[in-house]
Amino acid sequence: MMKKIKSxxxxxxxxxxxxxxxxxxxxxxxxxxxxxxxxxxxxxxVLKKAGIIPMVGFADKNVGDVDLIIATGAHGGFNNPExxxxxxxxxxxxxxxxxxxxxxxGTIFNRKFSGISVTGTHGKTTTTAMIxxxxxxxxxxxxxxxxxxxxISLGVPGHYGLGDYFVAEADEYMTEPTFDATIKHMWxxxxxxxxxxxxxxxxxxxxxxxxxxxxxxxxxxxxPKDGVLIVCGDDPQIKQLLGEFRGKKIxxxxxxxxxxxxxxxxxxxxxxxxxxxxxxxxTAAFAVGIEIGLSKEQIKKGLERYKGSKxxxxxVGTLSSGARVFDDYAHHPTExxxxxxxxxxxxxxSKIVCIFQPHTYSRTKSLFEQFANSFKDVDTVILxxxxxxxxxxxxxxxxxxxxxxxxxxxxxxxxxxSDVVKYINDQGYGNDIVxxxxxxxxxxxxxxxxxxxxxxxxx
Numbered sequence: 001m002m003k004k005i006k007s008x009x010x011x012x013x014x015x016x017x018x019x020x021x022x023x024x025x026x027x028x029x030x031x032x033x034x035x036x037x038x039x040x041x042x043x044x045x046v047l048k049k050a051g052i053i054p055m056v057g058f059a060d061k062n063v064g065d066v067d068l069i070i071a072t073g074a075h076g077g078f079n080n081p082e083x084x085x086x087x088x089x090x091x092x093x094x095x096x097x098x099x100x101x102x103x104x105x106g107t108i109f110n111r112k113f114s115g116i117s118v119t120g121t122h123g124k125t126t127t128t129a130m131i132x133x134x135x136x137x138x139x140x141x142x143x144x145x146x147x148x149x150x151x152i153s154l155g156v157p158g159h160y161g162l163g164d165y166f167v168a169e170a171d172e173y174m175t176e177p178t179f180d181a182t183i184k185h186m187w188x189x190x191x192x193x194x195x196x197x198x199x200x201x202x203x204x205x206x207x208x209x210x211x212x213x214x215x216x217x218x219x220x221x222x223x224p225k226d227g228v229l230i231v232c233g234d235d236p237q238i239k240q241l242l243g244e245f246r247g248k249k250i251x252x253x254x255x256x257x258x259x260x261x262x263x264x265x266x267x268x269x270x271x272x273x274x275x276x277x278x279x280x281x282x283t284a285a286f287a288v289g290i291e292i293g294l295s296k297e298q299i300k301k302g303l304e305r306y307k308g309s310k311x312x313x314x315x316v317g318t319l320s321s322g323a324r325v326f327d328d329y330a331h332h333p334t335e336x337x338x339x340x341x342x343x344x345x346x347x348x349x350s351k352i353v354c355i356f357q358p359h360t361y362s363r364t365k366s367l368f369e370q371f372a373n374s375f376k377d378v379d380t381v382i383l384x385x386x387x388x389x390x391x392x393x394x395x396x397x398x399x400x401x402x403x404x405x406x407x408x409x410x411x412x413x414x415x416x417x418s419d420v421v422k423y424i425n426d427q428g429y430g431n432d433i434v435x436x437x438x439x440x441x442x443x444x445x446x447x448x449x450x451x452x453x454x455x456x457x458x459x
Contacts, residue, residue, distance in 0.1 A: 002102055002105075003108070004108055005025075005030060006030060007031040008025050008031070009062070009066045009070075012035075012072030012074055013036050014041040019157055021070060023046070023050045023157065026050055026052060027160035035056070036054045042148075042149040050156070058075060066091060069091055071093055072095075073176045073177055073178075078176060078178065096184075100145060100168055100170070113164065114165050114166070114190075116131060116193075117169075117188045118196065118284075119185045119216070120172070120197045121201050123277060124171075124196060129154065131167050131285045131289075132154055132167045133302055134298070134303060135292075135302070136154065138294060141163040142161045145157070145168040146169055148309050149311070168188060168190075171183075172216070175187070183218075192288060193220060193228070194230045195219075196280070196281070197232055197238065198235060199334055212237070213237045220247070221245070228291055229248065230251075230252065234255050235253075252286070253283070254280075259287070266279055266303075269282065269300050275338065275345070282306075286299050311328060312329060313326055314327045317452045319429055321451070326434065331438075333373070337377075340376075343436060344377035350434045351434070353381075354375060354382070355437045355446065356381060358387065360386070364386055375411070380412075383412070383413045384413075387441025417445065417446050420446055421450060424450055425450060
């Protein structure tokens with residue numbers, strides 16, 4: 001529990017987990033300040049729109065007389081100079097992961113929420129945005145926190161609503177790698193929890209697939225007695241988890257044994273997003289809607305209003321030579337494979353070119369073989385240098401040239417963004433080509449350097 005807060009300073013405010021918190025706080029009437037590096041982030045525009053201008057760089061002087069500091073795990077974490085300055089001033093400091101739980105609790109806003117959390121290895125952002133959209137579409141005015149720059153149907157990644165529900169994406173990474181290995185979703189205590197799937201990812205946070213499953217089970221067991229666990233019953237790890245979970249549970253998926261079957265519940269729903277993975281996400285949102293008392297017609301209205309989220313199969317424009325350009329956040333082999341399969345089904349007569357920027361040395365090394373088999377549905381794969389997380393050191397034993405060779409003739413390695421831009425502009429890709437930038441790093445920045453038809457460019 002935490003008393004009502006009047007002012008918060010965010011250290012690393014541009015992060016996709018921090019920006020929605022800052023917007024929520026500002027909308028709630030809290031005085032918000034924040035700092036970050038000068039680099040361009042996908043959150044820059046939405047922060048500016050919210051009237052939040054980050055200070056550039058990290059320094060003691062940035063920490064004023066505030067009630068609370070919220071710090072990211074990046075930029076030195078709790079060794080960041082602003083965090084150290086706050087501790088000297090006896091200002092309370094919490095992590096981004098803990099802050100989501102605090103906001104969901106509502107005490108700092110002098111109120112209580114009914115929480116809805118969405119966790120899983122893949123699909124969290126889209127599912128969270130879908131749930132928030134269907135609540136908004138039916139005048140519930142939910143508070144929500146989504147880990148991206150924005151969702152088209154919502155306009156912002158974070159919102160402080162007057163309704164009873166607080167919908168939050170629940171991250172499955174560590175709270176703060178240097179000192180707190182608690183998985184972030186453990187800070188959240190919702191009434192309804194959704195688990196989309198469970199796979200081995202984040203090898204620096206989990207020792208094995210079994211360890212991953214057990215930590216998701218621990219999250220599920222936090223639900224109150226009247227809580228509900230909504231899970232994808234198709235997922236083999238979730239099936240094992242359910243064998244150890246004794247609370248109320250609801251399953252969804254493609255298989256007939258699920259409580260909510262994709263083809264049945266979506267037969268009259270016209271989704272704007274494509275791919276089997278998004279149909280699963282929509283079915284999870286449908287199950288949540290039924291659980292909170294919405295009618296099928298109300299859910300249909302909400303799901304059809306969802307128009308996609310930033311960096312999730314996002315159409316960004318058309319090359320001057322005619323190729324359509326998309327951007328996607330997929331960075332795990334399963335996400336990559338499913339997303340590219342969805343593009344292949346959506347554009348069966350087009351050639352697909354994927355520019356893939358691997359995210360973190362540890363993930364690329366641990367899942368090397370899986371990555372090599374993830375590009376079967378594309379015609380050309382362009383690999384770039386690995387985008388290294390601020391929390392790790394470069395591992396020179398991981399070679400993108402080796403990965404390109406493993407993938408085969410369709411793959412080539414172009415180390416720098418400038419190399420990729422020159423290659424794409426020189427190719428003159430026509431309207432028979434679908435070009436996709438993909439990865440959790442900054443690969444999306446390439447698109448601003450490509451020769452685009454200005455009239456088709458989407459902000």
